[in-house]
Amino acid sequence: MPSREEILNAKILVVDDSADNVELMLEILREAGYTDVSSTMLPEQVCPLHRQQCYDLILLDLQMPGLNGFQVMKGLKEIEQGGYLPVLALTAQPSFKIAALEAGARDFISKPFDLLEVHKRIHNMLEVRLLYKELAQYSRQQQELALHDPLTGLPNRRLLEDRIATVLQHATRQQNKAAVMYLDLDGFKAINDTHGHATGDEILKMVAQRLVGCARREDTVARVGGDEFVIVMGNIAQLGDTQEPAAKLIEAVSEPYVINGLTLRLSTSIGIGIYPDDADQVASVIAVADGALYEAKRSGKNRCCTAQMMRTPPQPHTMSPTPA
Numbered sequence: 666m667p668s669r670e671e672i673l674n675a676k677i678l679v680v681d682d683s684a685d686n687v688e689l690m691l692e693i694l695r696e697a698g699y700t701d702v703s704s705t706m707l708p709e710q711v712c713p714l715h716r717q718q719c720y721d722l723i724l725l726d727l728q729m730p731g732l733n734g735f736q737v738m739k740g741l742k743e744i745e746q747g748g749y750l751p752v753l754a755l756t757a758q759p760s761f762k763i764a765a766l767e768a769g770a771r772d773f774i775s776k777p778f779d780l781l782e783v784h785k786r787i788h789n790m791l792e793v794r795l796l797y798k799e800l801a802q803y804s805r806q807q808q809e810l811a812l813h814d815p816l817t818g819l820p821n822r823r824l825l826e827d828r829i830a831t832v833l834q835h836a837t838r839q840q841n842k843a844a845v846m847y848l849d850l851d852g853f854k855a856i857n858d859t860h861g862h863a864t865g866d867e868i869l870k871m872v873a874q875r876l877v878g879c880a881r882r883e884d885t886v887a888r889v890g891g892d893e894f895v896i897v898m899g900n901i902a903q904l905g906d907t908q909e910p911a912a913k914l915i916e917a918v919s920e921p922y923v924i925n926g927l928t929l930r931l932s933t934s935i936g937i938g939i940y941p942d943d944a945d946q947v948a949s950v951i952a953v954a955d956g957a958l959y960e961a962k963r964s965g966k967n968r969c970c971t972a973q974m975m976r977t978p979p980q981p982h983t984m985s986p987t988p989a
């Protein structure tokens with residue numbers, strides 16, 4: 666629940682074409698202890714102001730010349746799409762009360778003002794508005810958590826798959842290629858076993874930072890398993906464009922890690938799959954990169970293999986003719 670202090674610090678806008686009404690409402694609010702109150706007598710200013718200030722409460726007169734309160738609410742609804750319209754309608758017309766609620770106002774205050782009613786309705790409405798904001802923020806945080814790895818903060822497999830799908834669509838439209846690089850650290854288990862899980866965690870965080878440091882801004886670096894990471898590169902012309910970035914990644918991972926006075930080293934193996942040359946679906950391009958990674962491990966680790974290498978049969982050695 667929002668605290669009393671949070672409620673008193675909420676952002677409030679008073680909208681009325683009568684200077685006397687504005688003055689009266691400002692005085693009531695200030696006396697009640699509200700600290701962040703402003704006003705306008707120009708209804709056409711309400712939407713631009715709300716876009717800028719994101720008010721917690723708009724006390725809106727319904728009968729104003731030019732733009733009336735109902736028209737203002739229509740504009741506010743476009744700003745607060747799917748959200749909570751923080752409008753308390755002010756009206757002297759009993760017949761407008763229901764119309765205002767139907768138009769999206771959360772509540773109304775009758776004119777002439779009854780002080781007790783004004784205080785209660787403003788307080789109740791702010792309580793709900795602030796609670797709504799807290800919930801919306803909590804839900805955003807939960808969504809973030811569901812899509813990111815808690816240890817490194819990198820995107821997790823779910824978000825990675827979404828990103829790959831977007832990159833593949835883009836590559837199709839642009840008639841170019843995309844690369845999926847699958848990395849698995851070499852000998853990471855030994856670090857855990859020798860120096861403990863906490864040290865292993867520190868290494869994973871440092872590896873994550875180094876990979877992000879090597880990638881372009883538009884690439885996605887994700888953690889998809891214990892010591893497994895995937896980097897998606899869009900907008901490449903050919904497989905050859907991945908060789909330099911892959912070498913950079915291998916070098917970055919092999920730099921020493923200094924943790925609690927210990928200097929540790931490890932390396933990484935990388936498998937690369939290219940869209941659309943090696944596969945044309947999200948899952949299959951990840952699978953071919955994983956297959957190439959397996960080959961990189963099998964053939965000695967600390968290296969990069971491509972799916973294309975696995976398809977190309979080894980070339981027979983050509984012997985130079987022996988001079989007679």
Ligand SMILES: Nc1nc2c(ncn2[C@@H]2O[C@H](COP(=O)(O)OP(=O)(O)OP(=O)(O)O)[C@@H](O)[C@H]2O)c(=O)[nH]1
Nearest residue numbers: 849850851852853854855857862863865866891892
């Ligand atoms: N510290 C830490 N370790 C983890 C985490 N998740 C998985 N692991 C460990 O990471 C290790 C990964 O295993 P492997 O990839 O088979 O080990 P490896 O020694 O790197 O083997 P190669 O890839 O063949 O070189 C396992 O020991 C897991 O217990 C984590 O979040 N933190």
